[in-house]
Amino acid sequence: MPSTIFHHGGNLKSAQALYPNAPQPWIDLSTGINPIAYPIPTIAPEAWTRLPETAHVAALEAAAAQAYFVRDTEHVVAAPGTQALIQWLPRLFPARTVGICGFTYGEHEKTWAAAGARVTYVETVDALSGFDVAVIVNPNNPDGRLVSGDRLLHLARQMAAKNGLLVVDEAFMDLVDPAFHLSAHMPVASTIILRSLGKTYGLAGLRLGFAIAPTELARIIRDALGPWAVSGPAIDIAQRALGDAAWREATRSRLRQECGRLDRMLQNAGFSTPFGTLLFRTAEHAHARDWLHSLAQTGILTRPFTARPHWLRFGLPAGEAAWWRLEEALRKGPKVPN
Secondary structure, three states, X not given: OOHHHHOOOOOHHHHHHHOXXXXXXXEEOOOOOOOOOOOOOOOOHHHXXXXXXXXXXXXXXXXXXXXXXXXXXXXXXXEOOHHHHHHHHHHHOOOOEEEEEOOOOOHHHHHHHHOOOEEEEEOOOHHHHHOOEEEEEOOOOOOOOOOOHHHHHHHHHHHHHOOOEEEEEOOOOOOOOHHHOHHHHOOOOOEEEEEEOOOOOOOHHHOOEEEEOOHHHHHHHHHHHOOOOOXXXXXXXXXXXXXXXXXXXXXXXXXXXXXXXXXXXXXXXXXXXXXXXXXXXXEEOOOHHHHHHHHHHOOEEOEEOOOOOOEEEEEOOOOHHHHHHHHHHHHHOOOOOO
């Protein structure tokens, strides 16, 4: 199976082409996106027909500030997805050396290296202070590693003291205890936090994310994105979703139960104790690639990692029919040597 289709999760069309005889519909477990999305509200017609006004963007950023525990709205910048921000940062804040904490989302390395920086992976948070730019994904994708907000605040102060930059990707932070949210401490000098609407809210196609930064850094990012960076429908939907604390709490409760269910299924199939977040579970197996192939033959797409060949990441199924198909596929499994 060509590894290029697994550069990111969600490459369903390529998987279908490789396994044309797999049962339909496919179950895509290769991403960490909530399978039960925030319910799309009725969108006002003018959200489609008019350019978003400054006041509309400001209202969205105020909703994000409240949801992310940020004290002042001026520190929140709405953007067309976290990935767009990841692409912009190396251009706006050039660096000679970049340290990335642990095995993580590969686009951080890719974009900084493309901008000419020397990128190094380090194993500890403390080691990040030796670079011009420090990057950490918290909680980490794909292993779920968590670093406390206080520890990151200490690192941020170290980076500020040397005129460096700390980038914290909190794409999977929405359902985590507030003690781990660096955003609650913002603004912090020389620090940029990235937040995503697509993961927890299941609205990846909306392409909406946020940068949280001190006033001057926020201004630089806002100016780079330019006017009308996010769409009217995205503003309308996201403002309501971010303000819906009851939905988030109900989602947290449901996902806890479903993660427990998935963990038990994986362990019964011979995988190691799973780890990760409430939106994905990663597990280890000596024959992970055989499992990848076996599951794909049943129309179930998971996420392997070239750098961790014994790992497979599983998103959560949507609905009982998908759960049943996964359970059956895990029960049968691949034919591997003893």
